[in-house]
Amino acid sequence: MTELHEQIEQYVSGKMPASEQEDFESQLKVDPVLDEQVTLYRQADDVFSNTAMTDFALTLEDVKQEYKNRQQSSPGKNRQIPPFVWYGIAASVLLFLIGLAFWPTSPTDSLAWDQENYTPYPAQVQRNADSNYPEPLRYALIAYREKQYNQAVLLLDPFTTDDYYGSLASFYKAQALMASGEIQKAIPLWETQLAGTETAYRQSIQWYLALCYIRNEEIPKARTLASEILATPAHAYEDSAKKLLNNFPS
């Protein structure tokens, strides 16, 4: 049996064997999630058949990044505010953060909250040898699903720098580290992912990183992420973020 997305691609491109097509179409009629996936694949084929628009979208994104880089490196940004005022603001922020670091928090509360609100992220992977993923990666994801987290980390590690699977591997490696309690290793992995290019796991990373911060007693950072989640319309973890902010007020 092939991976689901391979089946969808075969179906949409008209290359699905006739023997499988009838079953697949029966599934489509009763599974709205699958039906939506098929619709998305078809829409992608339609949208990107216009190569001029695709090229324009790529140019636009490049220009946007260049514009933002220019804005950030602009020397004129702060020139109307005297430097000593900026030093004063920086000193105030630093004192505030130091104060927060010593603010009494209850380790038990953080731990209890974490235990109540954390469940490992589910892994979806087929056991079959025809899986789209290279075999070591497939085994890594199976190990993760079977809660063999140390093995999963070892098997995922080589893929974290892969052009295609890097995002997925980094995400699950951090999940495995978190699930096995190695928060100090999970946090930098996810921080790097969030700072990098857009990833399909962004929303999940935001939430799970916030949980890591709770577990690591870095409540202000967790609150910042929760606020970012709430600022994103229709975020998948909106309710969870609200709960976090209510449980850990500033």
Next chain:
Amino acid sequence: MLILFRSNHSFDKELSIGEISYNFIPLIMWDDEQLKNGLRSGRRDAILQIYEQYHRRIVSWIIRNSGSEPEAEDIFQDALTTVYQKLQDGLKIDHQLYTYLFSICRNLWLKRLRDDRVLRNGDDQELHHLTLEDPVDLTDQQLKEQIFRRKFAQMGKSCQQILKLAFSGKSPKEIADLLSLKSEKQATNRKSYCKQQLAKLVQNDPLYKELKR
């Protein structure tokens, strides 16, 4: 064409000798027709000019009217793509480019506002004279197309490369040869994987979720 020397900041402010930074950037400002022609050709320098001249004002307006910065960025990009598409289709824009662009942004934003958000009329009146009588409207289908393109442009370069080849009609064998992959199957698998990633990115887009409702 007007040639100015100014620091790289707000287009709106008047500059006096006392405000010019010690580190300024030479800037050639294009006139309206040059911007439209440049945009029609998809020229990078024209698009950058448009960003330099119009981006901050429009994004500020959206933020003042209950928008977040990411939403404002998306709206600006979608509007620019719409203008490009109209120009490609042969439309002659009689209005000033800024007026046209702002009207599309405003329309797109009004479409996205939810019932519980308030449009601050005070700020809207300030730019009232810039509203077109017959503003451009986009269908839900067109909005979905914009989402697809935006998300595609935000993907990693490797997936962009392989999907671009696949969508342009290249066969798996051709893709494998062009990208020096081991086999056709590898090309097919990677295309399939990247398409799955794109589908996930689109599905997670807040506007796409709203359009689905």
